[in-house]
Amino acid sequence: MLVRYVLVGQDLADVRFAISPFNEMVLSLRAWRDPGRFPLHLPWIHETLRARHELDAETLSALANERLWTPDFLNPRPLSPVTRIEDEFASVATTPPAVVARDLRMLHGAAYRPPPLPRIMSALTGYWERCFAPHWPRMRALLEGDVTYRGREMAHGGLAAMFAGLARQVSLVGEVVEVQLRSNVTYTRATTGGLTLVPTLWTANASTPISPEEPPMILYAARGIGTLWEPQPLPSPGALAALLGAHRAGLLVQLATPASSTELAARLGVTTTAVNQHLRALRAGGLLVSARHGRSVLYRRSEVADRLLAGAG
Structure with a gap:
């Protein structure tokens, strides 16, 4: 129910923001499971319906369960606000088979037989090209705007104010960042190597990796999602x-x-x-x-x- 990230030593200054196109792609699969939970994304959902019929729907559907959890190995920690999707694909493709099996069985139960990683990567490649890449610049602009806003908030009000503004489930207590979760996950770990904060378009609540073995990361809802699919004005001199x-x-x-x-x-x-x-x-x-x-x-x-x-x- 509670994840605690202990900021130690230099880690107090090593709180960074990053954007992950791979995370956004995988988290959007929640809308496959339950489109009614994502009313703000209905324009995108309708536009991609035809393309989805040409994809490996069986594999893609297995990457999110009924509770809308996604496997940790498909939510890699990004390194910067300008993370490249090609680099993330290359990194995820090296995931050990045992980790793939472990993470997918945490979603679907111990008896689940996960698809092989090459099939997963092939399905995600098709999904990125057909459903995500054409819209990614628009999504990225909104996410970058959120990062800029949080940076100003941290500069003006400090770390505690910035964390309090991320989500109601997140707070900084002394040198400990606390994240309240709806799942039964509870652990405490030091943020060795820093804590990464990742805005996303596909969650209403803050979330963290399920496993304490994963690098420290908090995903939170980006500001302004309600404006994402509104037609943009076409300025011209x-x-x-x-x-x-x-x-x-x-x-x-x-x-x-x-x-x-x-x-x-x-x-x-x-x-x-x-x-x-x-x-x-x-x-x-x-x-x-x-x-x-x-x-x-x-x-x-x-x-x-x-x-x-x-x-x-």
Whole structure:
């Protein structure tokens, strides 16, 4: 019912924030089990329904149980706010078979026969590519905003104020961080190597690894989840909008960093077909360049577009 992380020595200053795309992907599987528990994510759930029929649903469904627990080995501790999904996939792929079996049996019972790790990794790769990657930039922006907010809170009010603001289940008592859990997990351990705080879009309560053998980590609900799937406004400089039209000018503003048509459509709340029409016109006019990245085509502004925006700005 209670996990205590004892901050010792330098660990008092070694509280870090990090973001894990792998954690977010795995925790989102809770919505497969019980979509009614995630009403704020219904737009994403509806949009990914068709893709899910083409995935290894049997394996993916086994990665969360009826209580919406997920196995510890699929919730790796991220190292920074800019953790790469490729690095996390590579790390999880080296998990010993005994650990895979132990963690999955903690979810489903001692008689459960877990799928082999290569099958799990293959299922998750397909899930990431079809259901998660197109939406990850939008999710990441919200999570990064939360980390920035917590950093300011810690700078202005100190560690105790920051911990108290994470979740009602989390508090700092002296040099001990206490996390109240709904499960029957209870343990106390020192935060050797530091304590990592990870915002997530897929929990309403703070949570920690089930096993005390796992690195110290607290997952907590990020701020602003209710705004995540709202269509974003499409800003565009007035002069450029008059020349190109508001939608195309707005897309040029969005494409300061590369993005796919699917990602842009999800971000803006429009159809991929509509976005593609504008992207093709902008590319034909020399304002965009494109390059294939895996299964996606990424678009970004050309130097000509950069100069246009600078002049209009």
